[in-house]
């Protein structure tokens with residue numbers, strides 16, 4: 207098969223460590239599964255700031271745009287915390303989302319059977335949990351204008367952000383969510399604050415219209431964001447697919463992830479629009495951050511990064527079988543009792559990043 | 571002592587039912603504790619819409635403004651769900667907050683010992699949980715201008731909201747939170763998204779300045795809202811006092827409440843500024859909604875409304891001893907095994923609204 211162009215952006219903190227385990231899986235696939243990846247590596251975040259003065263250099267954006275898929279690590283750390291707003295490492299990911307048009311962030315919140323006891327929730331409430339959160343990532347209050355801090359006539363500072371959503375922005379991410387719901391249990395929960403926000407009112411209306419016109423077979427439920435947070439924290443299994451804007455999607459997807467108790471296990475994908483050429487920009491990243499407190503210690507969990515690569519194989523390259531192979535390997539390693547520190551529980555064997563990565567490779 | 575002027579606004583759904591139990595406690599206090607309340611009752615929400623066409627009639631605002639304290643029930647229900655935006659029952663509470671300048675919403679998330687098993691979290695994670703969330707309630711994206719839905723040049727609808735915070739708005743609610751923290755464990759967590767929002771950046775700066783200048787004895791921690799949601803859902807006991815803007819405060823306080831597992835038990839207070847006259851507008855309400863699905867069935871839990879009244883006695887009237895009496899009575903009733911449906915667990919005695927109210931009264 208034709209070469210698959212992959213851009214790898216390890217970033218900061220534990221990013222490079224966990225990415226190293228993915229590289230070994232890629233090498234294995236090159237040898238055993240007769241797929242060849244054309245792998246490039248780039249810089250982003252604090253690493254890029256240090257090297258170039260920009261958290262997302264133009265060369266990185268260009269390389270990401272050329273690639274068939276981007277595998278992203280994580281960015282940020284105390285070293286860059288006091289830099290001015292326009293030099294935050296976070297701009298690494300924000301600019302990639304915006305410049306590549308990556309508007310649909312898919313965030314699974316899944317509890318694997320061997321890890322049900324890692325959750326803070328009572329096991330019976332999370333066992334078998336499998337939620338997909340679809341978050342809009344190129345609009346809303348993250349990018350709306352005007353924004354800034356100015357001084358008013360009384361000499362006081364005023365901070366302003368603008369939440370803006372057009373009906374087209376809402377409809378296209380809604381379609382992504384409806385499509386996913388259709389392949390699952392045909393149930394979609396759309397989240398906003400239509401009772402206090404105008405953009406929420408439009409969100410509710412447009413999602414309703416798209417559902418009625420194009421997805422009458424999918425059951426659509428509207429829910430206020432505050433209520434959704436409550437429901438997630440009390441009866442998470444009532445949900446299947448959840449759709450939200452950039453800000454609510456951010457908070458609720460992190461909440462859902464935390465409820466699983468296995469942050470170090472969860473991948474994510476952020477997709478752009480399907481282009482006429484059949485190409486679709488896509489970026490894959492673990493949902494955990496750069497975890498500066500444990501970086502360099504060799505104890506980080508590589509599974510989320512590995513599973514992000516599996517998600518990449520499935521969604522960007524249609525390699526379902528290979529994705530499944532990797533996912534099964536990870537599950538088997540967990541079932542066998544190996545645990546990194548983040549998911550450790552009594553009676554299991556505590557291992558570091560490399561041993562975990564090697565175990566997955568051995569299962570493969 | 572001088573008469574205390576109390577305005578009671580039962581509202582919709584279960585509001586009137588649970589308020590009835592408070593009325594009995596007020597009657598008891600009038601007789602036994604030689605305090606006289608001058609109680610007025612007003613209309614708000616759907617009830618007010620039906621009666622006057624407005625969810626918050628001017629007379630209600632005037633009566634609230636005259637009263638020493640307002641005890642609020644809850645508003646909303648399916649009957650009014652399809653009304654235009656400017657006739658939502660929610661305007662009942664939003665207008666009262668705005669017109670009375672009720673900017674500081676205090677939301678305790680407390681797990682009473684007898685109810686530790688009502689939480690979805692594992693008991694050891696929530697036993698003894700006692701968090702106070704301070705939420706700004708007259709600013710931010712709830713009220714910022716411009717806001718609305720318009721049609722752009724391409725004929726597409728665009729929804730807009732504006733998040734605005736001035737340094738004064740941030741500082742005054744921060745002081746409320748710092749004052750509370752000072753009386754508790756001297757630890758305050760301030761929440762925003764300073765990494766993506768300009769108002770969040772200002773929020774972080776101003777809270778930091780107020781802390782440094784006026785509360786050097788309080789340990790201040792800044793946390794992103796998404797991370798706070800994660801931390802609440804995994805290790806809630808790390809928090810003591812949490813401060814947030816209108817929107818994050820809304821979602822996070824509901825999340826914290828849900829984690830306790832006893833929504834039907836939680837009161838809240840919303841305070842205005844202390845006026846030169848020594849008067850301070852204040853509104854007290856249970857955090858549960860109008861619960862239209864169980865309204866009229868006599869099964870709603872009256873405890874949150876009763877505890878809201880206790881909070882009123884303490885914060886508006888300085889009647890600590892009476893407040894404590896009521897709180898202790900509620901705890902004793904729970905310890906005795908009585909449970910309404912919402913907090914029912916095996917081996918307890920399930921009772922309705924009136925029996926629960928009577929039991930509290932009997933303890934008194």
Ligand SMILES: CC(C)[C@H](C(=O)O)[C@@H](O)C(=O)O
Pocket residue numbers: 296299300456765766796
């Ligand atoms: C790093 C930060 C800007 C980002 C966000 O808020 O979107 C992060 O929380 C995420 O969810 O990817």
Ligand SMILES: CC(C)[C@H](C(=O)O)[C@@H](O)C(=O)O
Pocket residue numbers: 401402432660663664820
């Ligand atoms: C009723 C609604 C407008 C309100 C809000 O969002 O503030 C509610 O959720 C609350 O927290 O009191």
